[in-house]
Amino acid sequence: MDVTEIENILKEALDLAEVHVQGDGSHFTIIAVSDAFNEMSRVKRQQAVYAPLSDKIADGSMHAISIKTFSEKDWARERQFNLPQ
Template identity: 55%
Template sequence: MELNEIEQRLNEALQLTEIKVSSEGTHYKIIAVGESFDGLSRVKRQQAIYAPLADKITDGTLHALTIKAFTPAEWQREKLFN
């Protein structure tokens, strides 16, 4: 699956302010930033990311995902400390 296709699916579903997708084989790393994560638990944030990609996860196209989801304020703090 192309990285830009993953980004497009997530942007359409979640209206993200920033998204970064990288891959090594079938393992994908997603960093997503958006207001839609405000007030959601870590599990709910991951579920929000999984939902638009469910068909590709089910068919094995996306074998493994590492997800980090932030609100814009959380992302600013994260960038300061990393």
């Protein structure tokens, strides 16, 4: 599974302003940015990003996933320190 495929799955499933995925084999880091996250707890944010990928996790295409979620305002500040490669 490649990062572009994961980005496309997330873009189709969620209302994201930005999504950045880095991966190595079956291990991935995801940064998702959306103002929809403003109304969600940290757990709900993680669940929202995780849900569209559940089939890929179940079939072993994705094994380890690190998810970071930000509102657009928080990402404007955070990206200074957390720039995707």
